[in-house]
Amino acid sequence: MMTCKELIHDFLMEYVQGDLGAEARIEFEKHLSVCPSCVRYIDSYRRTVEMTRELGSGADAASLPPPPPEGLVRAILAVAPKPPHA
Template sequence: MFITCEELIDFLADYRSGALAAAQRVRFEEHLAVCPGCVDYLDSYEMTLRLGREAVRPSAEPAEVPPELVRAILAAWRGAAPPL
């Protein structure tokens, strides 16, 4: 029995993570073999992940704490620090 595009897209995350049972995986791949639209969807889903990571990836941002914030953090700690 074929699964529908809707069912395929519902289970896409499980398919990608290898969490689908063997029988489900076969049905999933049978659908992909005859449905270029779902192949496109899968490809674009993968691309979405990649574009998302690249758009906000941590290394893309300057990483420095403003000196006044460093001072505020240390002052807050000294004010709150319990005696050793």
């Protein structure tokens, strides 16, 4: 039987992505049927990924990052290329 360590270290990511092969998937789910701790672990792993993705997905609306400081914008513009004849 697959151990908790094998399930979490070696197969979890592919399982969550739906990429686990049929044979490994059967073993994986057999373990889950007798291990409530791993069921909870997988739920928390999925939540971890979801919460991380939300930081970059626009769901982070309540904490809009501040715009770049005006001094930075000016510093960037100061090094912009000039017309060849300028």
